[in-house]
Amino acid sequence: MLLVGRLAGAGPAWAGVITPESGGSSNADSIEGLYKIVLIIATVIFCAVAGALVFFLVRYRARPGHVASQIRGNTRLELAWTGAAALILVVLAALTFSSLHGIVTPAASGDDAGAIFATVDQPPAPGDHALHIKVTGRQFVWRFDYPNGAYSYEELQVPIDTTVIVDIYSLDVNHSWWVPKLGGKFDAIPGYVNHTWFKITKPGVFTGQCAELCGQHHAQMIATVRAVPAAAWENWVATQKQLIAQAGTADALAHAKLNSQVGAGQVENP
Amino acid sequence: MATTTSLAPVPQIATHRAEPDRGDWTSWVTTTDHKRIGILYLVTCFVFFMVGGVEALLMRSQLAVPNNTLINAEHYNQLVTMHGTTMIFLFVIPVWAGFANYMVPLMIGARDMAFPRLNALSYWLFVAGGVVFYSSVFWNPPDAGWFSYTPLSNGTYSPTAGQDTWIYLIHLTGLASAIGAINIVVTIATMRAPGMGWGRLPLFCWGVLTQAIMLIVAIPVIAGAVTMLLTDRHFHTCYFDPRCGGSPLLWQHLFWFFGHPEVYIMILPGFGVISEVLPVFARKPIFGYRAIAASTVGIAFLSVLVWAHHMFTAPIPLVVLAFFMISSMAIAVPTGVKVINWVATLWRGSIVFRTPLYFACGFLVLFTLGGLSGVMLAIFPIDWQVHGSYFVVAHFHFVLVAGAVSAVMAAIYFWFPKMTGRMLSESLGKLSFWFQFVGFLVTFGVQHSLGLSGMPRRVYTYNADTGWGTDNLISTIGAFILATGVLLTVFNVVRSLKYGVVAGPDPWKANTLEWFSTSPPPAHNFDVIPKVTSVEPMKDLRAQIAQDSRNARATPTARMRLPVGAAGAVQSATSGGGEHV
Numbered sequence: 001m002l003l004v005g006r007l008a009g010a011g012p013a014w015a016g017v018i019t020p021e022s023g024g025s026s027n028a029d030s031i032e033g034l035y036k037i038v039l040i041i042a043t044v045i046f047c048a049v050a051g052a053l054v055f056f057l058v059r060y061r062a063r064p065g066h067v068a069s070q071i072r073g074n075t076r077l078e079l080a081w082t083g084a085a086a087l088i089l090v091v092l093a094a095l096t097f098s099s100l101h102g103i104v105t106p107a108a109s110g111d112d113a114g115a116i117f118a119t120v121d122q123p124p125a126p127g128d129h130a131l132h133i134k135v136t137g138r139q140f141v142w143r144f145d146y147p148n149g150a151y152s153y154e155e156l157q158v159p160i161d162t163t164v165i166v167d168i169y170s171l172d173v174n175h176s177w178w179v180p181k182l183g184g185k186f187d188a189i190p191g192y193v194n195h196t197w198f199k200i201t202k203p204g205v206f207t208g209q210c211a212e213l214c215g216q217h218h219a220q221m222i223a224t225v226r227a228v229p230a231a232a233w234e235n236w237v238a239t240q241k242q243l244i245a246q247a248g249t250a251d252a253l254a255h256a257k258l259n260s261q262v263g264a265g266q267v268e269n270p
Numbered sequence: 271m272a273t274t275t276s277l278a279p280v281p282q283i284a285t286h287r288a289e290p291d292r293g294d295w296t297s298w299v300t301t302t303d304h305k306r307i308g309i310l311y312l313v314t315c316f317v318f319f320m321v322g323g324v325e326a327l328l329m330r331s332q333l334a335v336p337n338n339t340l341i342n343a344e345h346y347n348q349l350v351t352m353h354g355t356t357m358i359f360l361f362v363i364p365v366w367a368g369f370a371n372y373m374v375p376l377m378i379g380a381r382d383m384a385f386p387r388l389n390a391l392s393y394w395l396f397v398a399g400g401v402v403f404y405s406s407v408f409w410n411p412p413d414a415g416w417f418s419y420t421p422l423s424n425g426t427y428s429p430t431a432g433q434d435t436w437i438y439l440i441h442l443t444g445l446a447s448a449i450g451a452i453n454i455v456v457t458i459a460t461m462r463a464p465g466m467g468w469g470r471l472p473l474f475c476w477g478v479l480t481q482a483i484m485l486i487v488a489i490p491v492i493a494g495a496v497t498m499l500l501t502d503r504h505f506h507t508c509y510f511d512p513r514c515g516g517s518p519l520l521w522q523h524l525f526w527f528f529g530h531p532e533v534y535i536m537i538l539p540g541f542g543v544i545s546e547v548l549p550v551f552a553r554k555p556i557f558g559y560r561a562i563a564a565s566t567v568g569i570a571f572l573s574v575l576v577w578a579h580h581m582f583t584a585p586i587p588l589v590v591l592a593f594f595m596i597s598s599m600a601i602a603v604p605t606g607v608k609v610i611n612w613v614a615t616l617w618r619g620s621i622v623f624r625t626p627l628y629f630a631c632g633f634l635v636l637f638t639l640g641g642l643s644g645v646m647l648a649i650f651p652i653d654w655q656v657h658g659s660y661f662v663v664a665h666f667h668f669v670l671v672a673g674a675v676s677a678v679m680a681a682i683y684f685w686f687p688k689m690t691g692r693m694l695s696e697s698l699g700k701l702s703f704w705f706q707f708v709g710f711l712v713t714f715g716v717q718h719s720l721g722l723s724g725m726p727r728r729v730y731t732y733n734a735d736t737g738w739g740t741d742n743l744i745s746t747i748g749a750f751i752l753a754t755g756v757l758l759t760v761f762n763v764v765r766s767l768k769y770g771v772v773a774g775p776d777p778w779k780a781n782t783l784e785w786f787s788t789s790p791p792p793a794h795n796f797d798v799i800p801k802v803t804s805v806e807p808m809k810d811l812r813a814q815i816a817q818d819s820r821n822a823r824a825t826p827t828a829r830m831r832l833p834v835g836a837a838g839a840v841q842s843a844t845s846g847g848g849e850h851v
């Protein structure tokens with residue numbers, strides 16, 4: 001019970017120890033909330049089973065004069081615990097469905113987010129106030145395409161208070177997009193497009209890495225998301241586009257180099 | 271006198287043709303005796319278990335500290351692939367084939383498997399699969415992981431022959447399993463002792479039978495899939511390559527349609543072992559025989575409906591995810607019923623603390639943990655966070671190492687006396703148990719935290735600033751404790767072969783027919799096969815003999831007539847005459 005109580009009020013100290021990472025985007029927070037409830041139920045079940053086991057082992061250990069009862073079962077008990085197990089799972093399924101909305105449906109962008117879409121030439125969609133970013137995995141780097149034609153590698157820069165919808169592609173083998181504090185992971189599979197979203201409220205840097213074995217340097221396929229104030233982001237993405245245009249139609253290698261320079265220069269911007 | 275005649279059934283023809291045992295190694299290579307094939311399986315599997323274990327320790331050593339350079343990226347991916355493939359296809363699945371081969375005919379009162387030569391073929395196909403696979407270490411071992419996702423495993427991204435040896439391993443061991451499974455099904459269906467109806471079949475046999483049927487269902491799918499991969503790699507077909515219209519997701523569906531039943535293929539015989547061990551050492555019948563048998567069949571049925579829970583992060587519609595969440599949760603019901611019945615078996619028993627019971631109880635604790643984290647993974651939004659991370663690594667090791675390997679250990683300590691005629695050392699056995707139990711918890715417990723804090727599986731290294739160093743070091747230390755525990759059992763087995771206490775036919779006062787024969791049993795298993803009147807024929811026989819000896823004492827002129835094979839039952843009855851069993 002103590003554990004249950006502490007868990008219910010679990011703060012960031014538990015994240016990454018007994019609960020998933022959260023605090024970047026509300027979908028990650030919703031997943032963490034669901035996880036905590038399930039963990040509490042699972043802990044209670046485990047304590048019941050393990051407690052009964054240990055109690056029986058001690059209480060019914062062989063002693064002189066102690067005779068084992070020749071019990072072969074009990075149909076009503078069987079039905080009872082089958083029903084109880086099923087009931088617990090129905091509850092878990094109901095909990096999952098009830099928290100699903102907060103996890104899969106992108107949150108609305110903040111009030112001042114609408115203005116920035118014009119600056120990145122994103123075609124206006126009715127009721128869609130989200131920034132669309134194309135994320136492409138390939139051995140062994142993530143590429144991010146912004147609506148205005150700018151792009152970057154390894155680090156995705158986004159405005160705060162804005163819902164970001166991530167469309168996930170792969171150029172070669174399977175990869176998996178995962179930044180734990182910004183929600184769950186979604187596979188990048190060649191020939192398919194996968195989607196997720198996040199909305200960051202405070203400036204900050206969130207790290208993650210490819211979560212599907214994609215070859216020799218899978219461990220080095222890092223992803224970073226940097227959230228900056230809207231004005232700083234508009235400035236950055238415009239500069240990025242300009243720099244890419246200046247570089248002309250140089251080959252991909254030159255792009256990557258340019259990007260790493262630009263990215264480094266912009267780090268302290270916010 | 272009526273009671274004594276019931277002990278001496280009409281003699282039957284034991285063998286059609288007796289060939290003298292030449293006693294040298296050729297008699298092992300050419301054997302069709304189910305017991306020898308069983309031993310061959312077990313020994314070979316343990317060799318592969320040791321190899322797979324060394325691979326695991328190498329990986330754990332590499333991950334012990336951040337930015338380690340003990341093993342490079344290339345070799346690490348090869349180790350990942352070899353370890354997973356070895357443990358699954360060359361250890362856990364065939365080790366159950368070994369136990370099933372040895373024990374099923376004895377437990378059902380048969381003199382061999384239905385098709386002895388096919389049985390030998392199964393074993394040699396399995397060996398061939400292992401040899402072909404491990405031959406790749408001299409060239410380029412496969413490195414696309416044990417589930418070899420395309421496109422990584424196709425000709426473009428895995429051009430070396432290592433991937434092909436993996437495909438041949440699946441073909442050869444798959445064929446071995448399929449043939450062995452057919453053999454098991456026919457043996458159990460047609461060769462049970464007189465009186466052994468389906469309601470009196472030992473629960474280990476129920477587990478093995480259900481597993482065999484699952485193998486027959488699942489193996490053709492993976493055999494087809496790896497053949498498609500082979501033709502994609504070498505004959506320009508395009509099943510899985512998106513560049514020409516194929517689908518990488520098709521591979522995932524086909525692989526996991528096999529791969530999830532596979533999980534239960536690895537654990538169902540283990541469930542059977544636990545169901546045999548607990549009643550023997552609790553000195554009372556299994557609680558809910560029918561519920562356990564029925565839940566075994568229920569698990570098998572549901573297990574072919576849950577495969578896409580391995581693909582929750584793939585681009586799949588939400589409604590499909592919801593279906594697979596519910597089906598995966600449903601499978602927790604029969605599994606939970608089993609666990610509760612096992613615990614209830616101990617209730618009001620008279621529990622004798624011997625090593626097999628230790629491993630069975632360790633199994634209960636750890637498997638329950640693995641099952642509960644499995645329910646968490648079935649909830650797809652939670653899976654989105656922990657999928658492909660060390661949380662999943664921890665989960666399936668709880669199920670497979672704590673589950674299957676604990677059950678294997680329980681089976682070794684339980685049946686070693688039957689197989690060799692000698693007891694394993696109890697003190698070494700219990701020491702081995704504690705090393706394994708603690709080592710296991712330490713190794714895989716902290717891996718949940720690693721996964722929750724963002725460490726993906728199959729990374730060969732990580733940076734210090736990730737903060738994963740401490741947990742990884744703990745995990746590595748645990749792995750060496752666990753390995754020590756396993757080595758203690760290996761030492762115990764080797765030592766006890768020569769120095770173990772002579773076991774006699776029925777050292778545990780067990781319930782099933784294998785204990786009716788001598789230890790080790792003769793080539794033909796039984797001189798006479800008793801008529802089975804309950805699910806615990808040995809208990810009935812001991813009661814019968816106790817009754818007879820009381821009658822004999824009451825009427826001194828009566829002389830006992832006993833079948834030769836019942837010697838063990840007599841010994842048990844006399845040594846344990848005063849105890850209520």
Ligand SMILES: [Cu+2]
Pocket residue numbers: 137138140174175176210211212213214218221
């Ligand atoms: Cu990747």
